[in-house]
Amino acid sequence: MNCRSCKSSKVVAITAKCDDLCTTTDLSTGKFQEGCVPTDVGIGGGDYLKICICFQCGQLQGKFPLSDEKYKTVFGKVDEKAVTKLFQDAISKQK
Numbered sequence: 001m002n003c004r005s006c007k008s009s010k011v012v013a014i015t016a017k018c019d020d021l022c023t024t025t026d027l028s029t030g031k032f033q034e035g036c037v038p039t040d041v042g043i044g045g046g047d048y049l050k051i052c053i054c055f056q057c058g059q060l061q062g063k064f065p066l067s068d069e070k071y072k073t074v075f076g077k078v079d080e081k082a083v084t085k086l087f088q089d090a091i092s093k094q095k
Contacts, residue, residue, distance in 0.1 A: 005059040007053060024075075
């Protein structure tokens, strides 16, 4: 398999079993979910994290970009108050 982006052959498949110990975080909003690996977003699903990455350019392989509709299905609506509190707490811990 060659990289979709740079065509390099340095593509590695990574599979990890994490049962229900997976945490996914939207870094732009701070919204997170804990439990199983989200399904239908290109990273495996259920108990298994499955990704392919190019070690030449760093590009994740798969069916990306993810549509806004699919993204909202996985991560839900953003709670702006919760995000604000998350950032305020992070800033206060740095002081």
